[in-house]
Amino acid sequence: MTVAANPVIRGFAPDPSLIRVDEWYYVATSSFEWFPTIPVHRSRDLAHWEYAGHVSGAAPGDSLAGTPDSGGIWAPSLSWDGERFWVVYAIVRSVGSRHFDLDTYISTATHVDGEWTAPRRVASHGFDPALFHHKGRLWLLNMQSDHRPGGNRFAGIVLTELDRETLRPLGETHLLLQHDRLIEGPKLLVRDGWYYLVLAEGGTGFEHGARVARSHSLTGPYELDQLPLLTTRDDPKVLLQKAGHAELVQTPTGEWFLSHLAARPLHTEHGMRCPLGRETAVQAVVWDTDGWPRLRQGGWHPAVEVEVPTVADPADRPSPVRDGGAVHAEGALTWPWSTLRAAPDPSWADTAARPGWIRLRGRQGPESLWDQSLLAQRITEHRAEVEVTVEARPRTFGESAGLTLRYNTASYLSLDLTWAEPEGEPQRGQQWRGEGRTVLSLLEHDEEGARQVAVVDVEAGVPVVLGASVEGAEARFWYVREGVRTPVGPPLDFSRLSDDHGSKLRFTGAFAGIHAQDLVAAEFTADFGGFRLGCMPG
Known part of the structure; x- marks a missing residue:
C-alpha cells in the first residue's frame, strides 16, 4: 500500500470534487476571485497529485472584475459521462447579503487541459451545484436559498432534470431534503439499490462536516443518517479541522475513498486561525452492515495518514505538486502563478x-x-x-x-x-x-x-x-x-x-x-x- 499524507493538495484548494476516469483520479477545486479558474489536479494513486489544467473560460468574458473578495467561482463539481468531462459551478456576485446574486454555469471538455465549451447558464437555485448522470439522463442538484425576510438562506436540497443538449429544465423541481442544520454541497451516487445524497453540513468553518442521506427513489423522500460521516466540530485538538464537503469515489478494485476539505490551524492568542486556507484531503471509506458509509479508521475524525492502493507501475505516478514559480518557455505565466x-x-x-x-x-x-x-x-x-x-x-x-x-x-x-x-x-x-x-x-x-x-x-x-x-x-x-x-x-x-x-x-x-x-x-x-x-x- 501507499500512504497518502493529508492534505494531499496543500494550501488554498477548497471544495474538492473527486472523480475517477479509468486509471486516473481528478479533483477540481474552487478558485473564487482568482485565476486560473477552477484548477484541476490528477493522480494515479490518490496520494501524489499534479496540476493538470484548469477550466479555461469559466468566467464569461474571462473576467471577474468587480467581484467581491471571496466571491466568484464557488464549489465546482466535476463529473464524467463516459465521453466528456462536465463541470457545473456558481459565480457568486454578492457575499454576505440576503441575495447571493449568482449564476450557475455548465461547461464540458474531452480533456481537462483542453478546450472547454463556453459556459452555459442553467437553473440557478443556489450555490454548490452538482450534476448526476444516470441511465442516459442528466440531473442538476443544488441547494435553494430563501432570500425573503425571515426566510432560510439554506432552505433545502433540490433536484431538476436537464435536457442533455439544451440544458433546459425538464419537468418540475423536486425538493429532496430539508434539515435544521445548514446543508449544502450535494452529491449523488447509486449503490445497491440506494440513492445516496452526500452533503456538506454546518457551514464551512470549524462547525463543518459531511452527512449522508439515502432513498430508494431518486426524488425521495430521503432518510438522514443519524451519525456524521466526517466532522471535527466536536474536537479542536484534531490536526485537520473544518473537515467536510465530501465526495465519494470507487477504485478500480472496488474500494471506496472520499475527498474533503480541511484546514491546518494555528493556535494563536486570538483562537484558531488558518492562513493556508482550506485544503484538499482524502479518507478511506467502508460500508457498515446497515449500508451507511463510515470512515475506515472508525469515528468521524479525518486521518492525517491514509493507506491507498499502490499503482502497478510507480513510474507512471505523477510527482507531487511543488512550490516555486517559473516563466513558461513561450513566455506565458503559468501555474503556480495566480x-x-x-x-x-x-x-x-x-x-x-x-x-x-x-x-x-x-x-x-x-x-x-x-x-x-x-x-x-x-x-x-x-x-x-x-x-x-x-x-x-x-x-x-x-x-x-x-x-x-x-x-x-x-x-x-x-x-x-x-x-x-x-x-x-x-x-x-x-x-x-x-x-x-x-x-x-x-x-x-x-x-x-x-x-x-x-x-x-x-x-x-x-x-x-x-x-x-x-x-x-x-x-x-x-x-x-x-x-x-x-x-x-x-x-x-x-x-x-x-x-x-x-x-x-x-x-x-x-x-x-x-x-x-x-x-x-x-x-x-x-x-x-x-x-x-x-x-x-x-
Missing part, C-alpha cells in the same frame, strides 16, 4: 521585454476589485520564505512596486519600493517638484485600515532584493544591503491573512507575490527577477 479577477496579460505582465525577468506595469491599488497588477503563488506550509529582486524608479507616491503577503483587499502585508518626501517634510503631495527619496515602505492592512510600519531609505535606480519569512503566525520582512539581510520593521501578524480573521465571510487563503501600482498614469513599470517561494513542511 492573478486576481482576470488572467495575466502582456499589456501589464510582460516576460518578453527583459528575458528572465517579469515586467509589471502599475495599475490600480491593492484594494481594487478591478485592475490590479499582481502575480502571486499559494503559501502551502506554516513555514515559508519568499524573495525577489525588484528594479524600478518610482517618482511619485502613487507609484510603487514590491513584495506582498496577501489574503484579500482587507488583509495584506507589503514591502514596496516607492517615493517619499525629503526627510522631515510632511505629506503634501508635492512630488512633481522632483525632490524626494526612494524608500522601502512596509505596510500592514486589515479591516481597520492601513498602517505604515516602517520606512527605509535605499539608493535610487539600484536593484534591491526583498524578502519575507513566515514562521507560524509571524511574518518578518527584510531586504539585502551589502550582501546582508537587513530587517524592515518588527514582526507582523501573519495569522490575520486567514479565513478566521475579521468580521466578514472569507473563503480563500494566503498568497505570496509581486505587485506594482501607478494610480495616476498607469505607465510606471517595475522589473522583477529571481522570484523564489519555498514552503517547508513541519
